[in-house]
Amino acid sequence: MQALVQMLSVSKKYGKQAVLRNIDLVLEPGVITGLLGPSGSGKTTIVNLIVGSTTASSGELSVLGSKALSTKARSEMGFMPQSEALYNDLTADENLRFFGALYGLTKKQLDAAIPRVLSLVHLADEGKKVVASFSGGMKRRLSLAIALLHEPRLLVLDEPTIGLDPKHHRELWKSFRLLASEGAGLLITTHVMDEAFECNKLVMLHDGRIIAQGSPQELISEAGTENLEEAFLKFDDQEEGESHA
Numbered sequence: 001m002q003a004l005v006q007m008l009s010v011s012k013k014y015g016k017q018a019v020l021r022n023i024d025l026v027l028e029p030g031v032i033t034g035l036l037g038p039s040g041s042g043k044t045t046i047v048n049l050i051v052g053s054t055t056a057s058s059g060e061l062s063v064l065g066s067k068a069l070s071t072k073a074r075s076e077m078g079f080m081p082q083s084e085a086l087y088n089d090l091t092a093d094e095n096l097r098f099f100g101a102l103y104g105l106t107k108k109q110l111d112a113a114i115p116r117v118l119s120l121v122h123l124a125d126e127g128k129k130v131v132a133s134f135s136g137g138m139k140r141r142l143s144l145a146i147a148l149l150h151e152p153r154l155l156v157l158d159e160p161t162i163g164l165d166p167k168h169h170r171e172l173w174k175s176f177r178l179l180a181s182e183g184a185g186l187l188i189t190t191h192v193m194d195e196a197f198e199c200n201k202l203v204m205l206h207d208g209r210i211i212a213q214g215s216p217q218e219l220i221s222e223a224g225t226e227n228l229e230e231a232f233l234k235f236d237d238q239e240e241g242e243s244h245a
Contacts, residue, residue: 002065003028004154004185005050010059012045012208019045020208023059027185029153032176034199035189036232041205043189044082047158050187051079064154075104078147078155082162084139088132092123092142095131096149103150110149117145120175122168136163141172148179155179155186161195173198193228204232211235 005027012020020042027033035043048054050063052074064073086095093114100110118124121141131139140163147155161169173195176186180200188199196202196216203213212219212235216228223231 003062004064005187006060006062007046007049008060010049010056010061012042012049012054013057018208020049020056023210025203025210025213027154027187029183029185030180031200032180032186032188032198033201033203034196035187035203035205036191036193036196036228037205038191040207042208043205044158045208046205047156047187047189050156051077075150076153078150078152080143080147080155080157080160082158084143086131086139086142089130091128091130092118092134092145093127095142096127096146099146100149105150113149113151117148120148120178121145122171137165137168140164141168144172144175153184155184157186157188159189159191161190161192169195193232196228202228204235206236206239209239211239 003026005025007023007025010020010023011018023046025046035046037043045054049056049061061067064076066073087098090098096114096117097110100113105113114127115124118127121144123138123141123145126138131142134142140160144157144160161172164172176188180186190196200215201213202216202219204211204219212222214222219231220228223234225231225234
């Protein structure tokens, strides 16, 4: 099965500051991959590389079979950034139609897609409401609906559950698992251990480096700890020891 994203020894510098160091990462269809790490660990930089908003300083990157992000690759990717890019004076339905047109979807395609994605993010009854009246959590879910409109093969979600109450957090994760079961590959950034445990594959980051990767259960077993938080701290300590050796 062909990988959706492949990174080989990818590094990123801003001036003399290294923000990513020799990243090896593979994203596969049907797999929810989580990027776990504190603020400043490099999660958003990896996201920006994949969606094409920045370029690597060194190493090799392939996204949906393309080394330079092509129009075709962009059409097969859905992206949900940390900050919403919504038009507050438009309704949810109007926002979806606007962004759907940017994806190149026809009116007929949008007529079918909009009810589907609103239902998936539990906003089925909110389509005619002006976005200015939405809570922060509702705006997050609408942003996800926009990313899902064109049924992407690759879905990149930067902190998608910020601001969600426990109920909608749980429902959104049900949607993520459904999308993965249908063959989509998902990349989700998080710094929350409970959420990280929901991922099929977890990539632990600290200071721009991958300190461990594998399934949550594999990482706990490898670290010999009782939970992911302890595992993360142990891998981080090991990495620090090796870097100073």
